[in-house]
Amino acid sequence: MDHLKTGEVINKRRKELGLTQNQLAKSLHISFQSVSKWENGTAYPDIETLPKLAAALHTTVDALLGYSSVVTDYDRRYHAEGYYWGLTPNRICYDIMKLLPPIKPYRVLDIGCGEGKDAVFFSKCGYHVTAFDISEQGIEKAKRLAEHNRTDVTFFKADMFDYRPDTEYDVIFSSGVLHFLTPSVRGEFCDSLKSHTSDGGLNALNVFVKKPFISRAPDRTRDEDKRHPWRSGELFGYYHDWLFSVCKEEVFDCNSGGTPHKHCMDTLIAQKITAPL
Numbered sequence: 716m717d718h719l720k721t722g723e724v725i726n727k728r729r730k731e732l733g734l735t736q737n738q739l740a741k742s743l744h745i746s747f748q749s750v751s752k753w754e755n756g757t758a759y760p761d762i763e764t765l766p767k768l769a770a771a772l773h774t775t776v777d778a779l780l781g782y783s784s785v786v787t788d789y790d791r792r793y794h795a796e797g798y799y800w801g802l803t804p805n806r807i808c809y810d811i812m813k814l815l816p817p818i819k820p821y822r823v824l825d826i827g828c829g830e831g832k833d834a835v836f837f838s839k840c841g842y843h844v845t846a847f848d849i850s851e852q853g854i855e856k857a858k859r860l861a862e863h864n865r866t867d868v869t870f871f872k873a874d875m876f877d878y879r880p881d882t883e884y885d886v887i888f889s890s891g892v893l894h895f896l897t898p899s900v901r902g903e904f905c906d907s908l909k910s911h912t913s914d915g916g917l918n919a920l921n922v923f924v925k926k927p928f929i930s931r932a933p934d935r936t937r938d939e940d941k942r943h944p945w946r947s948g949e950l951f952g953y954y955h956d957w958l959f960s961v962c963k964e965e966v967f968d969c970n971s972g973g974t975p976h977k978h979c980m981d982t983l984i985a986q987k988i989t990a991p992l
């Protein structure tokens with residue numbers, strides 16, 4: 716595996732947080748020469764210092780050792796003040812509302828809810844919402860957002876690779892998340908969502924898709940290697956036996972990392988219909 720060296724990680728994180736070597740050293744009650752030695756690779760933090768150093772740099776011991784993961788990547792983004800993805804609900808939320816207005820507390824599951832903006836929005840509109848994300852920071856922030864809005868959402872931390880619904884939902888929703896699923900588990904994952912959706916219920920999902928004429932984002936980090944864009948149309952195939960309400964593919968501009976580039980996304984809102992019409 717290709718890892719950043721510990722010294723390089725410390726140097727990068729320290730600079731990202733705008734700390735001098737001296738400031739970091741002071742917070743750990745050590746000399747700035749120690750920090751300097753770690754960063755130029757002539758010494759390593761001792762085992763007792765590692766967790767304190769990770770906390771001071773708002774990261775994990777794994778990440779310090781170069782085992783960066785999507786978890787630490789999102790945890791780091793969500794650690795900042797403010798809401799990384801903003802607070803405006805995703806457009807799909809309104810499409811869902813049109814199809815299944817909250818005339819009763821329909822049960823919604825939000826997979827990979829991030830900092831909870833969509834889950835909280837649904838809850839405020841009268842849906843009964845359960846939401847999870849792999850990022851602890853995201854879940855903490857989502858809980859605070861629900862509290863601030865005086866609304867109840869069942870938030871919890873879980874990894875979608877392990878989690879499978881154990882109860883039925885009327886709406887299963889996920890935005891900007893499913894490209895973390897490796898291709899081999901997608902069929903089983905979608906089957907599990909479908910079988911835990913009530914009759915007449917909806918699955919509303921979007922996925923990044925590969926296109927030969929769209930190059931990968933220029934700012935991709937090594938965490939991006941955990942991302943697996945879907946084949947165009949693949950998502951629709953898993954739902955061939957449901958009724959499609961929204962089924963679209965869009966190319967859009969993105970400026971993440973400061974370099975303009977494009978993404979392609981497939982969006983599906985499909986309804987489960989079991990009885991013959």
Ligand SMILES: C[S@@+](CC[C@H](N)C(=O)[O-])C[C@H]1O[C@@H](n2cnc3c(N)ncnc32)[C@H](O)[C@@H]1O
Binds near residue numbers: 785805828875891895
């Ligand atoms: C692009 S963000 C989208 C967040 C949210 N759905 C939104 O639209 O604001 C992707 C989210 O997927 C979460 N995620 C990545 N891998 C995951 C996994 N294996 N299980 C659960 N959540 C995951 C990340 O922590 C992150 O919050």
